[in-house]
Amino acid sequence: MKILVVTDAWHPQVNGVVRTLGQVAREAAGFGVTVEFLSPSEFRTVPMPSYPEIRLALASAGAMERRLDAIAPNAIHIATEGPLGHAMRRVCIRRGLPFTTSFHTRFPDYVAERVTLAPKWSGDLTWAWLRRFHSQSAALLAATPTLVHELEGRGFPNVKLWQRGVDGRLFHPDRQRVLDLPRPIFLTVGRVAVEKNLEEFLKLDLPGTKLVVGDGPDRARLAKTYPDAVFLGAKHGEELADIYASSDVFVFPSLTDTFGLVLLEALASGVPVAAFPAAAPRDVIGQAPVGCLNDDLKRACLGVLDLDKAACRSFAEGLTWEATARSFVKYVTEATQRPRRRRDRMAA
Numbered sequence: 001m002k003i004l005v006v007t008d009a010w011h012p013q014v015n016g017v018v019r020t021l022g023q024v025a026r027e028a029a030g031f032g033v034t035v036e037f038l039s040p041s042e043f044r045t046v047p048m049p050s051y052p053e054i055r056l057a058l059a060s061a062g063a064m065e066r067r068l069d070a071i072a073p074n075a076i077h078i079a080t081e082g083p084l085g086h087a088m089r090r091v092c093i094r095r096g097l098p099f100t101t102s103f104h105t106r107f108p109d110y111v112a113e114r115v116t117l118a119p120k121w122s123g124d125l126t127w128a129w130l131r132r133f134h135s136q137s138a139a140l141l142a143a144t145p146t147l148v149h150e151l152e153g154r155g156f157p158n159v160k161l162w163q164r165g166v167d168g169r170l171f172h173p174d175r176q177r178v179l180d181l182p183r184p185i186f187l188t189v190g191r192v193a194v195e196k197n198l199e200e201f202l203k204l205d206l207p208g209t210k211l212v213v214g215d216g217p218d219r220a221r222l223a224k225t226y227p228d229a230v231f232l233g234a235k236h237g238e239e240l241a242d243i244y245a246s247s248d249v250f251v252f253p254s255l256t257d258t259f260g261l262v263l264l265e266a267l268a269s270g271v272p273v274a275a276f277p278a279a280a281p282r283d284v285i286g287q288a289p290v291g292c293l294n295d296d297l298k299r300a301c302l303g304v305l306d307l308d309k310a311a312c313r314s315f316a317e318g319l320t321w322e323a324t325a326r327s328f329v330k331y332v333t334e335a336t337q338r339p340r341r342r343r344d345r346m347a348a
Helices: 016-030 061-071 083-095 106-112 119-134 145-153 220-223 238-246 261-268 281-286 297-303 309-317 323-336
Strands: 002-006 034-038 046-048 051-058 077-078 100-103 139-142 159-161 185-189 211-212 230-233 249-252 272-274 290-293
Touching: 002 016, 002 061, 002 083, 016 034, 016 139, 016 261, 016 323, 034 061, 051 083, 061 083, 077 083, 100 119, 106 230, 139 145, 145 159, 185 238, 185 261, 211 238, 220 230, 230 238, 238 261, 238 281, 249 261, 249 297, 261 272, 261 281, 261 309, 272 281, 272 297, 281 290, 290 297
Parallel strands: 002 034, 002 077, 077 100, 100 139, 139 159, 185 211, 185 249, 211 230, 249 272, 272 290
Antiparallel strands: 046 051
16 A cells, blocks of 8 residues: 655654654554655745745646556645645546545634734635635544534535544653753744744743743744753754753643644653644643643643643553554545546536
């Protein structure tokens, strides 16, 4: 079984989409499924306006068809709604090939943060564009029950729950090291950009240290505005795992993330979570005694200092990347057994 994943998000980007796809490919290989990627690394790219760290691929439908023929996959998954995703979608529709898609990013919310327009333009039209993109998908994969329910309520068809996992071997409490910083250490990890709502964390009056791991377009501004916080830039692998396990609280100020893999990475490291009661932390944590969700983020941060680290680790151990990979393979395999209807072929 060979699955082609088409994604506009790829290395050197550091985000949940890239980590999810990479982990799924590694786990799928363990049970005999090959996952190949079609990414911007294979095409000429241009910087994304307002976010030059992200490169947008310039790929014609002809180029996509040649790559598709060369790879000859058994199934196709379009992971993102960017230029590559649109190009492959057009190819699949023209050829009558079934495909699946996934919903990783709340573009309407991100557009509203970055573009000052009337809500109808920044919200309604963006949702309409997304509905059209995913309308031909045999299955639209979404990370949480709340997101599945929202997408169904917004008229998206064939929505399926595709939960995430964590690498419990890498992210582990045993990796705790001594960080030469005042305690307690309040850590946040992720893209340093306006949609992550980091200022709500950075402006808090907290004891100890506010520690930010990640990079992005807002890093220089925030570092200048909040000199009391420590900005380490992007970290990966064992170095990142050491930082997680050596912190006291993981702070997740985002209101727009669809899941937040960093929540699971923190919990697997034995670090409790403080967050607003937004959809992603509600879905990940629920009522488990591994975090505090509160509209008062300072109260949430202070409220988790005495939580049991062992309970955090135990909670995360039930969420594995192998289970994530198996459900992904199941959905895309089912799509290959469901031929596209004639009227579908005519829709673009």
